[in-house]
Amino acid sequence: MTNALGVAPAAVIDDARGLESPMQSFVSRLRTPDVIFGSGSNQRLVEELARLGAGRALVLTTDRGAAQLRKAVGAPSAIADIFTGARMHTPYEVTERAMVRVSEMNADCLISFGGGSSIGLAKALALRTGLPHVAMPTTYSGSEMTSIVGETEGGRKRTTRHDRILPRTVIYDVNDTTDLPLRTTLTSAVNAIAHGVETLYAENGNPFLSMVAEAGIADLVAALEALPRDLGNREARHRALYGAWLCGMGLNNAGMALHHKLCHVIGGAFDLPHAETHTIVLPHAISYNAEAAPSAFARMQRAFAAARPQDRLRELAAIDGVPRALRELGMPEDGIVTVVERTLEAPYWNPRPLERDALLALVTNAWRGDRPA
Numbered sequence: 534m535t536n537a538l539g540v541a542p543a544a545v546i547d548d549a550r551g552l553e554s555p556m557q558s559f560v561s562r563l564r565t566p567d568v569i570f571g572s573g574s575n576q577r578l579v580e581e582l583a584r585l586g587a588g589r590a591l592v593l594t595t596d597r598g599a600a601q602l603r604k605a606v607g608a609p610s611a612i613a614d615i616f617t618g619a620r621m622h623t624p625y626e627v628t629e630r631a632m633v634r635v636s637e638m639n640a641d642c643l644i645s646f647g648g649g650s651s652i653g654l655a656k657a658l659a660l661r662t663g664l665p666h667v668a669m670p671t672t673y674s675g676s677e678m679t680s681i682v683g684e685t686e687g688g689r690k691r692t693t694r695h696d697r698i699l700p701r702t703v704i705y706d707v708n709d710t711t712d713l714p715l716r717t718t719l720t721s722a723v724n725a726i727a728h729g730v731e732t733l734y735a736e737n738g739n740p741f742l743s744m745v746a747e748a749g750i751a752d753l754v755a756a757l758e759a760l761p762r763d764l765g766n767r768e769a770r771h772r773a774l775y776g777a778w779l780c781g782m783g784l785n786n787a788g789m790a791l792h793h794k795l796c797h798v799i800g801g802a803f804d805l806p807h808a809e810t811h812t813i814v815l816p817h818a819i820s821y822n823a824e825a826a827p828s829a830f831a832r833m834q835r836a837f838a839a840a841r842p843q844d845r846l847r848e849l850a851a852i853d854g855v856p857r858a859l860r861e862l863g864m865p866e867d868g869i870v871t872v873v874e875r876t877l878e879a880p881y882w883n884p885r886p887l888e889r890d891a892l893l894a895l896v897t898n899a900w901r902g903d904r905p906a
Contacts, residue, residue, distance in 0.1 A: 690801025
């Protein structure tokens, strides 16, 4: 017996407990930052810095982020300096410059304010210094919830996982997201959805994380359905931020798979925008793993309310200005083989074995912007 989507949820997943089987075994060791969530949460920053014993905090952000931060929290005395050089993919040379600033000012805490670039830079510094990191995300990247940082040098992105990378506290304030343009809103939210999708079939997943990821994806999908009609919809913004939190927490504890490996290779090799790369690649990665992870795919079908979540995802992101093909971002056609070879050199765990010909087809489809196979 199936539902309207052709899925038999009760046969695949026990809705009450999230178990795929009454005999399922698993190990759960959750790692998560403290979270302060809600409208106006930024006003808790000074209190949080005092709790951490911080009096000389360094902010990592961009020029735009610095202006936004001053408007949001003013100029508390515990913030000693602001570094505005954060860049996409966390280049080593930017981290080296920021390290000089940390040393010169004798910083005792790091604050990231912005999207994945600012958060990534603070993570790289936390890894090197052991300083506590308070993350204040202004997009839906979800990076603030993970103990993972990807750093770029010489056209290659190296991913590191370490407990020191995990922020100590994350402050989510919906007021920081209300002026995100539509393109950034959509691609950032798809980036967050990617975290939830991979949580569902990652190597260290468990029933609790699957329930968290499914709920997070559903909230992000609901937000993506509402925000193109009304970018100022605060309820939808709230749901997107909440969904990003859930999906980011899931990924940090479950692990990454093929989708993130491809995006890390592509971003590092060709310096392509991170969220847009996720938006293009994710539908194809879902298709690649669908048959190898049927219970995960069933959860995606429910969260997207669609028989083919990969197609629904493309529909949600189909607005003017959002690219559908890697070639639109500037990736050369001869880069397809480069991506496949580098993915196979050091693969992440994946529910379906990585097959060279199948990967070539996946990356080629993503480069062209074709419908997922």
